[in-house]
Amino acid sequence: MLKSPLVTVLFVEAVLLGVVSCFEWTFQPDTMVYSCTGKQVTLPWEFKTDDEESVLQISWIFGDVFDSVLVATVSFDTFVPTEAYLQRVHHVTNGGLYLRDVTMKDSGNYTVEVNTEKHGTLSTSRHSVFLQVGDGLMTQGNELKVKQDPRALWDDSTAQWVIRLICGTFTFMGQPNIHVIWTTPEGETRSSTYYEDNNFYLTLLSPVEGGNYTCLIPIHLLPDICANTSSHGNETVSATVGVDDLRVRLSLIEAEQKTLGDRLRESEETCASETIRLKEANTDLLKLLNETRIMHDQEQETVYAEIQTLRNVTQNQQVLLDNQKKQVAFTVRFDSVNGATMNVGRSGTIMFDFEVTNRGNYFNMSTGIFTAPVAGTYFFVLGAMIPKGQPYAEMGIHVSGKGVLALTHGGQNYIRDQTHAALHLNEGDQVKAKHCWGGTVIEKYFWTTFSGVLLQPD
Numbered sequence: 001m002l003k004s005p006l007v008t009v010l011f012v013e014a015v016l017l018g019v020v021s022c023f024e025w026t027f028q029p030d031t032m033v034y035s036c037t038g039k040q041v042t043l044p045w046e047f048k049t050d051d052e053e054s055v056l057q058i059s060w061i062f063g064d065v066f067d068s069v070l071v072a073t074v075s076f077d078t079f080v081p082t083e084a085y086l087q088r089v090h091h092v093t094n095g096g097l098y099l100r101d102v103t104m105k106d107s108g109n110y111t112v113e114v115n116t117e118k119h120g121t122l123s124t125s126r127h128s129v130f131l132q133v134g135d136g137l138m139t140q141g142n143e144l145k146v147k148q149d150p151r152a153l154w155d156d157s158t159a160q161w162v163i164r165l166i167c168g169t170f171t172f173m174g175q176p177n178i179h180v181i182w183t184t185p186e187g188e189t190r191s192s193t194y195y196e197d198n199n200f201y202l203t204l205l206s207p208v209e210g211g212n213y214t215c216l217i218p219i220h221l222l223p224d225i226c227a228n229t230s231s232h233g234n235e236t237v238s239a240t241v242g243v244d245d246l247r248v249r250l251s252l253i254e255a256e257q258k259t260l261g262d263r264l265r266e267s268e269e270t271c272a273s274e275t276i277r278l279k280e281a282n283t284d285l286l287k288l289l290n291e292t293r294i295m296h297d298q299e300q301e302t303v304y305a306e307i308q309t310l311r312n313v314t315q316n317q318q319v320l321l322d323n324q325k326k327q328v329a330f331t332v333r334f335d336s337v338n339g340a341t342m343n344v345g346r347s348g349t350i351m352f353d354f355e356v357t358n359r360g361n362y363f364n365m366s367t368g369i370f371t372a373p374v375a376g377t378y379f380f381v382l383g384a385m386i387p388k389g390q391p392y393a394e395m396g397i398h399v400s401g402k403g404v405l406a407l408t409h410g411g412q413n414y415i416r417d418q419t420h421a422a423l424h425l426n427e428g429d430q431v432k433a434k435h436c437w438g439g440t441v442i443e444k445y446f447w448t449t450f451s452g453v454l455l456q457p458d
């Protein structure tokens with residue numbers, strides 16, 4: 001063996017890595033092999049080893065693990081068939097086996113087993129194939145039949161309904177080693193569309209041409225399918241089916257109608273379910289709307305109630321305020337010692353300086369004026385003392401716009417007189433005690449007092 005530097009490097013690496021065997025299959029037959037009774041078969045296994053590896057033994061075994069027989073061995077470079085295979089087997093290539101005059105009994109599993117040794121390590125490599133032996137045309141009943149699939153079939157690749165012609169039925173256990181050829185009524189030649197479940201199929205697309213369709217096995221392939229060539233002579237094996245284009249069109253139309261019907265039904269179902277979905281969505285929306293409306297109404301009610309409460313509060317406050325306005329009463333005098341006098345001046349207002357009572361604070365101490373907060377009936381009392389030795393004097397109750405309405409008098413001898421008046425006042429009317437005539441000096445302290453009270457508001 002000629003070794004290139006690359007092979008040497010690979011080999012050295014293999015040793016370093018502890019890879020002992022460099023055994024390698026260089027050819028393995030297909031796992032399914034066909035032959036015919038009386039014919040031969042070659043199982044051309046081939047392998048290679050490297051220089052350091054020696055082949056100890058090659059064995060060929062027929063059968064499976066439960067029931068197997070040895071066909072032949074090679075030991076010490078000598079091919080030794082077992083007795084049953086004595087005249088029928090040869091050693092071909094380095095791992096291959098040639099078997100002739102095969103019979104149906106030879107059908108089955110063949111395994112080659114190669115035992116090698118390298119640096120004292122033994123290893124075994126195996127490969128198996130299955131041989132099927134045919135006896136006569138490898139079809140059911142040894143005849144070829146062609147027929148039309150009565151049902152139209154949906155073809156995904158062309159997205160349409162098609163008619164299929166079926167040619168078979170073959171007895172190959174795996175993928176066949178032959179093919180068939182089709183001829184159309186127009187004389188065209190076509191290959192099969194596909195092979196499946198022991199039949200070759202030809203699909204016919206619309207518009208289907210009516211007439212005779214033939215499925216035939218090419219003459220040169222007849223030996224491969226175990227046809228008895230002497231009985232077929234120069235003739236090929238073929239079968240013909242008449243395709244009625246009207247009937248085909250009818251079945252295609254029926255299939256299409258069925259599809260349309262199915263689609264219609266599907267879309268109707270989709271429509272119906274969509275309608276249900278929409279109805280449900282609508283109901284949900286209505287419910288939501290209703291809830292929102294109810295919530296809104298509730299909110300409005302709450303707001304109304306609050307407004308009502310506020311209104312009530314305001315009204316209550318108003319009532320309180322009104323009541324307060326109606327609590328009107330005052331009594332004023334002087335904060336001074338006995339004997340103190342004052343000169344009020346001509347037409348002067350008596351300026352009291354001590355509040356006894358001032359409900360509502362409607363008597364203004366800094367002006368000496370009472371202002372009526374509401375219209376109503378009031379009662380006033382003015383008491384005034386004129387000191388001894390002073391000239392005669394008159395003091396009165398004065399209402400703005402109406403003049404003096406009541407008078408006191410006194411003089412010379414500590415006369416204390418009083419006057420009173422029940423008056424109807426309008427809101428804002430001002431009332432005061434003032435000098436009216438004569439002397440202007442009055443006795444202060446408790447001796448001059450002025451009182452007013454609201455008896456009854458209007």
Ligand SMILES: *[C@@H]1O[C@H](CO)[C@@H](O)[C@H](O)[C@H]1NC(C)=O
Pocket residue numbers: 063064065068109110111128130
């Ligand atoms: C063929 O025989 C081998 C070895 O006995 C076994 O491993 C394999 O499973 C068999 N194959 C079949 C298809 O029986």
Ligand SMILES: *[C@@H]1O[C@H](CO)[C@@H](O)[C@H](O)[C@H]1NC(C)=O
Pocket residue numbers: 211212240242
């Ligand atoms: C089709 O084949 C039948 C017999 O298989 C034959 O009678 C008929 O004439 C053929 N038709 C055509 C158009 O070749």
Ligand SMILES: *[C@@H]1O[C@H](CO)[C@@H](O)[C@H](O)[C@H]1NC(C)=O
Pocket residue numbers: 136228229230231
């Ligand atoms: C093959 O056909 C010939 C002629 O029809 C016949 O004599 C012979 O027996 C057939 N052989 C087999 C194996 O069927």
Ligand SMILES: *[C@@H]1O[C@H](CO)[C@@H](O)[C@H](O)[C@H]1NC(C)=O
Pocket residue numbers: 233234
């Ligand atoms: C087979 O065909 C060839 C030429 O096509 C012809 O010479 C021969 O006679 C034919 N044999 C038979 C048995 O029909």
Ligand SMILES: *[C@@H]1O[C@H](CO)[C@@H](O)[C@H](O)[C@H]1NC(C)=O
Pocket residue numbers: 286287290294
């Ligand atoms: C909306 O609510 C009212 C009462 O709150 C009820 O009577 C009515 O049926 C509801 N409507 C919907 C569409 O839910």
Ligand SMILES: *[C@@H]1O[C@H](CO)[C@@H](O)[C@H](O)[C@H]1NC(C)=O
Pocket residue numbers: 305308309312
């Ligand atoms: C408001 O006042 C009226 C009468 O004074 C009373 O009937 C009503 O209950 C009050 N409302 C509230 C919210 O207080």
Ligand SMILES: *[C@@H]1O[C@H](CO)[C@@H](O)[C@H](O)[C@H]1NC(C)=O
Pocket residue numbers: 361364365366367
């Ligand atoms: C009393 O009158 C004076 C002068 O007009 C004024 O400034 C003051 O606000 C009044 N007091 C009250 C409590 O009305």
